[in-house]
Amino acid sequence: QVQLQESGPGLVKPSETLSLTCTVSGGSIRGYFWSWIRQPPEKGLEYVGYIHYGGSTNYNPSLESRVTISVDTTKNLFSLELRSLTAADTAMYYCARFDKLGSSSVHHLDVWGEGTTVIVSS
């Protein structure tokens, strides 16, 4: 059973860069797409972006200028970098796996990490 675990600093200063890592265990990172999703306190889910194990990426247009998602297949992990942070970036950050379910032609978010809290404050 594949499991995902987010890691990174819980507190980051405004204008700085956030770096988070999602470690995949119980399965290979190869063959799948991997995603970051965030959730501000008491608010809804927001898609951040995804990366294919081969390196191709896709980002939320509203975050695209500040986001980079990368993958390290040798370490079985992928990472999120978010630049020029403001208080609005304070959120729970989840990593998740995209997979095709049943006979679906589109990938869906089927496995999620437990999330990591990030607070942007001086």
Place this chain on the structure above:
Amino acid sequence: QSALTQPASVSGSPGQSITISCTGTSSDVGAYRSVSWFQQHPGKAPKIIIYDVSNRPSGISDRFSGSKSGNTASLTISGLQAVDEADYYCCSYTNINTRVFGTGTRVTVL
């Protein structure tokens, strides 16, 4: 891309059925059958309960069902139980190959 529109809250008594709507546009919900629904209990990660509008992943109760008409998808919970009290989010594939989530609906079991 704007969030899909869901009612903020829906409530029902045990045993009743409730329906949550998810309204998007012709660029997302209306264009594809790639709508999924997630259940999120407090302090927990979301869990997929419906994919491709109406399909249930293995292990998900058949009390959950989904449908779509035009730009609006719907999730119905039948035989409402206390364990169903949670937040529910829809999610759609979009015409720019991204995903967009709904605003979320809090379900309360009276």
